[in-house]
Amino acid sequence: MLLLRQVDRHIGLTRAAAAALPDPRDPERIRHGLREMLAQRIYGLCCGYEDLNDHQALRGDALMQTAVGSDQTLASAPTLSRLDNRATRAQAWALHEVLAAQFIASHDRAPEELVLDIDASDVPLHGQQELGAFHAYYDAHCYLPLYVFCGRAMLACVLRSSKIDGARHAAAVIKLLVRRLRRAWPHTKFIVRADSGFCRRRLLQWCERSDVGYAIGLARNARLHAAVEYVEAAMADEYAASGAKQRLIDEFAYAAKSWSRERRVITRLEYGAQGTNPRFIVTNLEGDPVQLYDRLYCQRGEAENRIKEAQLDLFGTRASCPRFVANQLRLLLAALAYTLMVRLRQLALQASELERATAASIRCRLLKIGAATLRNTRRVRVLLASHHPLRELFASAAARLAALGP
Template sequence: MQHDADRLRAERARSQDQHQARQDQQAHQDPGFYQRLGLEMPESTTAADTFLISIYCERWTQDDLDRGQFSQGEAVIEREAVDADELQRIAQDHGMDSPSPGNFVRRVKRNRRFLPEGLWLLGLTPYNQKEPPMPNRTTEELDFGRLGRRHLQANFQGGDLSSDGGLMLLRRIDARTGLSRMAAKALTERRAAGRIHHRLRDLLAQRLYGLCCGYEDLNDHDTLRGDLLMQTAVGRDRALASSPTLSRLETGATRADAWALHGVLVEHFIASFATAPRQLILDVDASDIPLHGEQELKQFHAYYDHHCYLPLYVFCGQSMLACLLRPSRIDGARHAAAVLRLLVNRLRQAWPEVRIIIRGDSGFCRQPLIRWCERSGVQYIIGLARNKRLQARVAQAEEILKDGYERTGRKQRLVSEFTYAAGSWDRPRRVLTRLEYGAQGVNPRFVVTNIRDCDAMQLYDQLYCARGEAENRIKEAQLDLFGTRASCHRFAANQFRLLLAALAYTLMQRLRETALRGTELERASAATIRVRLLKVGAAIVRNTRRVRILLASHHPLRHVYAHAARAMAP
């Protein structure tokens, strides 16, 4: 039986070869067709292939040339252009067998040298059923009027294109720092092992890259999951996770997951230093996250005049070390001493000799925090709210400044210091004062500190005023990287979302620090980096051997992109 089956297969193959040879001969005897296409008469058994490919490509190309989609001789045929019905119709018209799209692709690759000069066939690979289906050629045309004699029309049949060519930079900085890998290891896998299709690391990378590229909504990933460039950046060759899968990751988060990801932020910060730093300045601050639904622990805050959360942030330079989500009806300094104690202990484990300075506004001038700093050998410089006793101490200096302004018409300024003890303090402490008098009247500021090795003006102007940079970083994390999207019902899920924004911020900050140093974007915000560097058009050609990413030829910052890629090369 096996021998008979082999004999039948051999006879069928010979019959197919004879039929193919007859078709080759028919095509070879039609020189008029080749002359019309500008082809030389091929002296090869591939003439039938060339005949079918040329007729198919000519019809497809001419159709798009008539619509003004391509310039003459530069038609780009993507794989979705391989229409099985069109192939069958053309083949039947010429008495030929109709190949499948995959077979047609292989013929194109085999006969590319016989095609008309200037006809570029890119990305022709067999259709992969595991990927989301490509759109068909019947999509409605979008009409944009005319440009001179030409019609302006558009559709979504461009093929495997992406607006996020900078994803490769995010992939490289993530691989270099190991951020998403560290975050995945820190989380607990609660899914059934036999039903997992998307690893935790892939889910986190997909979400972080999406935030960096401006996709704040989970719904965006229902389309992005089919983006070949996003798949490549994450490290997959098939469709990524859908929005329900990503939603389950967020809504299933626990308090333990939040503490684990906070640990990732700190460990990632420590690993970013090649040598031990001499000094670290920790900026502590709070901000609001407006709420518009029925979230857990939703409360009204009188100062911000809306319902909100009140997260606590800790930064060291541009690096975020903590983002603790809190309800809003609490003291603004609540949990600050505990969080800072944990951070200082871990930083001193890594660097025992490091000098640590705590910096914050008057909302954090609380006795438990100040006393802990003094007991622990931590230096601090913290704002001090005005009161009648402080005003009385500077009243004479204010009168002098007022006289100077009235005499000269110029703003007067004075920075000085004195020793002061509030009624609740257990000891007197050094207080700096900055007084200004101008068109708006007097404007005093007070700061308490235990730093002794600097004069008052240097401490206030160079150290304390630099605190405003932390507020810019909070704005960047909340606005540019969507740290205010607390739209889940569960409080723990919203804390997890805030940490995802913090990880995305960290990824962008490391990209800026590592790859953009010395460029015009080295001090740019995350939003500027996204618009000017990450949002670059790209075509993706993926086959079994390699993935080619064809970036826009006229990208204005192509030199910065190339510099960043080289700076992160392994």
């Protein structure tokens, strides 16, 4: 937890989050500051404490108090619950601005190109949560949050009812993000990448008007199959003659009925023992179709791993509040915890065995280790085991973070 505290001091994550949220409480009656409460929640998520009930014990933990910056008993579970339940849509907007600002601040200079990955996932519901609905694909009552990632960084996590089109709000979210990032980096090239569930006319047209590249999956249909059937027949003959699996990446022009013009479609065709397996993507990017498909579009699946890390390792599915906006705040707290873990990896674990580790691996191997805490009126001492397997890595990470400063 001390490593998390040092990262937070350097990047100012909880300070920025507290500054973005209004505090309607009477200042004369406040015992626990907003920044301390947010730090308590975020550090707890990073260290595996997903429930508010856990803080009934953690509020008296000397190490948690030291990390948060207090020597007194921390906020109780009911106090933290009131923080969730007074959430508003404006607060969700403000915390998304914090995510964007943290991403911008993590770069020393403007990047030449950024690829924004859009994807959706489910948050299961087990009660009477507001706007909860049954989703046939997930076969459960759930929410359908929309995520945007750039590499490992999370830029948006918008909670939505599952009773909508999966691509709903995607164009608006991308529009807002690109505008925000262009204010900081006006010359950076942006590329939007998504699966076929997000191939919507509004998103394609906005990207073309705004000089934003895209590589988005295209759902198979009869017209697309007809465009490649002769090539697939030739591949079937070649497979029958040689017995080797056939693979081809090519391109052609195509326009759906709802499109105003033809667009470039790249197809990947395969023929093997199980027959044909075509894939299609639509793009406005120039370049070799093989490179665009293999090197650009196929990397889209990495965003799904990041969603799993945010939802499973950092408990981004804890939507147990009755109010919808309160559950959006919980999702954003998990996003802030995810951001803190990403920055810990970048700032302290470069060129180490945990450089590419998930949040759960870092927690188990570096954060959740036994220690004795001694506190008096002058200082707090944390005594770690001398034979811990990652002792040298811990010392190296602590030294790197101490050198950064606040």
